[in-house]
Amino acid sequence: MQQPSLNKCLIVLVLVFLFNPIKSKAYSVLTHEAVIDASWDKYLKPLLKEKYPSATDSDLIVAHSYAYGGCLIPDMGYFPFGSEYFTDLAHYVRTGDFVEALLSESQNLNEYAFALGALCHYMADKYGHSIATNHAVPLIYPKIEKKFGHVVTYGEDHISHSRTEISFDVLQIARGNYATAEYHNFIGFNVAKPVLERAFIKTYGEDINSVFGDLDLAISTFRWSVKSLLPTLTRAAWVIKKSDIKKLNPTATSRSFHYKMKRKDYYLEYGKTRQKPGFKANMLALFIRVVPKIGPFKALKFKDPGPEAEKLFIKSFDTVLLHYSAELEKLHYEHIKLPNVDYDTGYPTTIGEYTLADETYDQLLINLQTNKFSDLTYPLKENILTFYNPHDTLKVAQEDPDQWKKAYAGLQSIKTAKTVKIDSLKTIKGVNYKMITQ
Numbered sequence: 001m002q003q004p005s006l007n008k009c010l011i012v013l014v015l016v017f018l019f020n021p022i023k024s025k026a027y028s029v030l031t032h033e034a035v036i037d038a039s040w041d042k043y044l045k046p047l048l049k050e051k052y053p054s055a056t057d058s059d060l061i062v063a064h065s066y067a068y069g070g071c072l073i074p075d076m077g078y079f080p081f082g083s084e085y086f087t088d089l090a091h092y093v094r095t096g097d098f099v100e101a102l103l104s105e106s107q108n109l110n111e112y113a114f115a116l117g118a119l120c121h122y123m124a125d126k127y128g129h130s131i132a133t134n135h136a137v138p139l140i141y142p143k144i145e146k147k148f149g150h151v152v153t154y155g156e157d158h159i160s161h162s163r164t165e166i167s168f169d170v171l172q173i174a175r176g177n178y179a180t181a182e183y184h185n186f187i188g189f190n191v192a193k194p195v196l197e198r199a200f201i202k203t204y205g206e207d208i209n210s211v212f213g214d215l216d217l218a219i220s221t222f223r224w225s226v227k228s229l230l231p232t233l234t235r236a237a238w239v240i241k242k243s244d245i246k247k248l249n250p251t252a253t254s255r256s257f258h259y260k261m262k263r264k265d266y267y268l269e270y271g272k273t274r275q276k277p278g279f280k281a282n283m284l285a286l287f288i289r290v291v292p293k294i295g296p297f298k299a300l301k302f303k304d305p306g307p308e309a310e311k312l313f314i315k316s317f318d319t320v321l322l323h324y325s326a327e328l329e330k331l332h333y334e335h336i337k338l339p340n341v342d343y344d345t346g347y348p349t350t351i352g353e354y355t356l357a358d359e360t361y362d363q364l365l366i367n368l369q370t371n372k373f374s375d376l377t378y379p380l381k382e383n384i385l386t387f388y389n390p391h392d393t394l395k396v397a398q399e400d401p402d403q404w405k406k407a408y409a410g411l412q413s414i415k416t417a418k419t420v421k422i423d424s425l426k427t428i429k430g431v432n433y434k435m436i437t438q
Contacts, residue, residue, distance in 0.1 A: 030169040031128075032071045033189075035120050035320055040064065043328040044116060050332060052109040063113035068189035070102070070117020071124070072222075073196065074343075081221045083212045085363060092349060092357035093364060094203050094383055095122060096338030101199035104335070106192075114192035115199075116328070122338060123324040129154070130346030132316035136309035137164050154344045155356045167305045168313050191219050201425050205368055205375040340383075351390055359400070361387055362407035369410035373417040381419055384411075 036044070048063055049055060055063070077087030090098060099122050102115035137152040137160045138145030144152055144160050154161045193215070200208040212218050305313070330336050340349045342357050349357055365384060368376060388411055 028165040028169040029072060029075075031165075031317070032075075032121060032124055033068050035124055035317070035324060036064075036067050036071050036117060038321055039120070039324055039328065040067075043325045044113075047116070047328055047331055048109060048113060051112060055109050059109060062190070063109050065190045066110040066113040066192055067117040067120070069191045070114040071120040072189055073114075073118065073191060074121050074125075076218060076222045079218070079222045079225050081212075081214065081218045083218070085360075086208070086211050088356065088360040089204055089364065091125065091343040092354070092360045094340050094380075095343060095349070096340045097379070097383070098199060098203045099338055100336070101202045102195055103331075105195050105198045105202065107195065110190070111192040111195040114190075114195060116331075119327060119338075120324055122343075123327070124320050125343035126341055126346045127319045127323060128316050129344055131319055132168070132309075132312040133161060133164055134345070136305060136312050137161055139309045139312075140164055140167075140303060140305055153354070155354060163303060164305065164309070167303060189223065193219075198425075201375055202377065202422060203380070204364060205373070205377060205380050206364075206371070207375075349387070351387055359403070362400075362403050365410035365414065366406045369413050373414065374420070375425055376414070376417055376419050377422050377425070378419040381414060381417065384414060 044067060045060060048060060052059075074090035075087060077083045077085065077090075099115070099118050102118045103112070106112035106115045134151050134153055137157065138148065138150055140163075141160045144157055148156050152160065197208050200206070200211075209215055327336050327338075341347060342349050342354050344356065345354055347353055351358060351361070361384070368384075
């Protein structure tokens with residue numbers, strides 16, 4: 001069979017990105033991983049060793065990669081072949097319940113490390129947005145400030161948020177938080193699919209394999225996208241913060257500072273059982289590097305955040321570490337209870353608080369009704385009814401009458417819908433949900 005031409009492949013990739021623009025939420029990839037790294041020796045590693053005392057040093061290195069995977073997984077939906085609906089659920093609907101489900105459903109070292117990574121994302125988004133990003137965006141982009149004011153949410157301006165968040169990654173690199181010799185550790189990550197499947201259906205009453213067209217492909221492409229973005233980030237860091245980098249390392253040069261993961265190292269990082277990127281993924285990597293930063297690729301255009309925004313970032317990073325470490329300490333002796341918050345604002349999730357949250361709840365309700373509430377558990381039903389309980393649904397209905405009409409029909413149906421026992425849940429692949437008694 002003849003291999004597709006380069007031009008045809010690039011056209012396909014353009015179409016993919018036009019319908020799946022590169023987006024980012026709260027902290028970007030490397031900053032999320034930096035929180036894991038900063039917490040590893042003092043908090044994460046001791047907790048893992050206490051829970052799994054037979055774990056060897058080699059086992060813990062692998063667990064480290066699963067912690068990275070957990071801290072990144074909520075954002076996977078916004079990469080090519082992902083599911084925006086998945087990411088929206090993880091950011092706006094039962095956010096605390098989802099992380100708790102991952103923790104309680106973990107059956108081994110790697111799954112537990114993955115769940116702890118998800119807890120990291122919860123803390124990073126909750127405080128990263130409310131303290132840093134939402135305030136940094138108007139500082140960096142005066143035109144955006146004139147339009148929206150001194151606080152700008154992701155829902156109000158996607159592009160400026162994405163640029164700001166990726167710029168925070170650039171700052172992390174420039175400040176020397178990623179030593180060149182350690183880069184491969186920061187871009188390698190594993191995904192604990194079984195616990196992700198169990199926790200997702202428990203929390204949202206839907207099979208994650210139905211939400212994604214191809215979950216394995218989405219995970220593989222997500223890894224490859226991260227691998228492809230890193231050289232771009234390092235080049236941007238050198239251009240923007242060259243003087244700071246030279247202060248930290250006087251012998252640094254542009255060539256020595258840049259890092260590019262070799263293909264053979266990539267395969268070693270992810271192991272033989274992982275899906276290797278095929279021709280499309282390789283073309284995607286090339287495309288990300290050469291594409292002009294216009295249209296849906298605007299988020300890849302970096303701008304120096306400036307000293308004030310950098311101060312906000314440092315403050316938020318320290319705050320995230322403080323709260324994350326506190327929750328990790330609690331896990332030594334008790335189950336933690338996490339409020340269901342809107343990741344974009346840090347506020348409790350309530351109807352009318354944030355348009356994207358309202359829309360996601362509507363879509364969840366519609367999907368559950370379409371599936372005849374086959375996997376509706378009592379906690380999920382109660383959460384949905386509580387969300388829609390306030391009488392001021394008129395404003396929500398006016399924002400999108402057609403969507404609300406469908407959601408309203410689902411709301412009336414769910415009131416009388418029967419719930420199923422949690423231990424009866426199964427994925428479409430027949431994988432049983434594991435019941436945990438707490």
